[in-house]
Amino acid sequence: MCAATLASALAEKLCRKQGAESFTSAVRLLRLSTTGLCMLLAVLYQKQALLFLALVALDIGAHWAQMYASLLAKAASHKDVATARSPLLRLYYSRRIFMGALCVGAEVFYLSLYVLAFTAKQHGSITARLVGGPKTVVSLPASLVQAVNASPLASLAKLPSGNLTLAQFLAVLAFPLWALKQLTNVLQGQFAAERLVAADA
Numbered sequence: 001m002c003a004a005t006l007a008s009a010l011a012e013k014l015c016r017k018q019g020a021e022s023f024t025s026a027v028r029l030l031r032l033s034t035t036g037l038c039m040l041l042a043v044l045y046q047k048q049a050l051l052f053l054a055l056v057a058l059d060i061g062a063h064w065a066q067m068y069a070s071l072l073a074k075a076a077s078h079k080d081v082a083t084a085r086s087p088l089l090r091l092y093y094s095r096r097i098f099m100g101a102l103c104v105g106a107e108v109f110y111l112s113l114y115v116l117a118f119t120a121k122q123h124g125s126i127t128a129r130l131v132g133g134p135k136t137v138v139s140l141p142a143s144l145v146q147a148v149n150a151s152p153l154a155s156l157a158k159l160p161s162g163n164l165t166l167a168q169f170l171a172v173l174a175f176p177l178w179a180l181k182q183l184t185n186v187l188q189g190q191f192a193a194e195r196l197v198a199a200d201a
Contacts, residue, residue: 065188
């Protein structure tokens with residue numbers, strides 16, 4: 001899945017060098033691997049199926065709206081967000097490294113959940129699967145676990161004490177990148193809506 005994302009980014013770069021960037025090619029470059037992975041996760045984590053479907057709708061809907069709004073605004077690219085009010089959205093589109101980190105982080109998070117569906121103890125929720133698992137490969141220092149669990153983030157999820165499997169460790173590491181990616185999707189949809197309203201006025 002990550003390879004598909006990297007191949008998509010490479011294809012986009014080659015299209016730009018050849019001057020072949022268009023609305024149609026931008027649509028084709030959507031990361032279908034993420035959509036497929038979310039569909040698999042919706043089956044594996046049936047209690048959270050609507051969440052995964054909503055994430056797919058957010059991702060595709062925000063990108064489609066952004067591309068359509070860019071087309072109406074006659075922008076050079078759907079990545080032209082210089083007039084966006086959100087500094088996070090401008091950073092996302094102006095720094096390829098940042099964009100790549102968020103995209104890869106989101107895929108790593110999803111892949112970790114996929115692996116955990118098969119390797120963790122058979123519990124019904126994602127949180128329970130993140131806590132249970134077979135072999136320990138990473139030991140977190142007790143002071144780090146205490147610091148994270150004492151922070152405001154602890155209201156969302158607490159770190160299991162001490163030992164994590166590789167899939168658990170990657171999920172914990174990738175979670176902030178995944179969350180930022182979802183936030184950029186929301187901001188992208190908002191910016192696209194503002195542009196569509198302006199074009200319709």
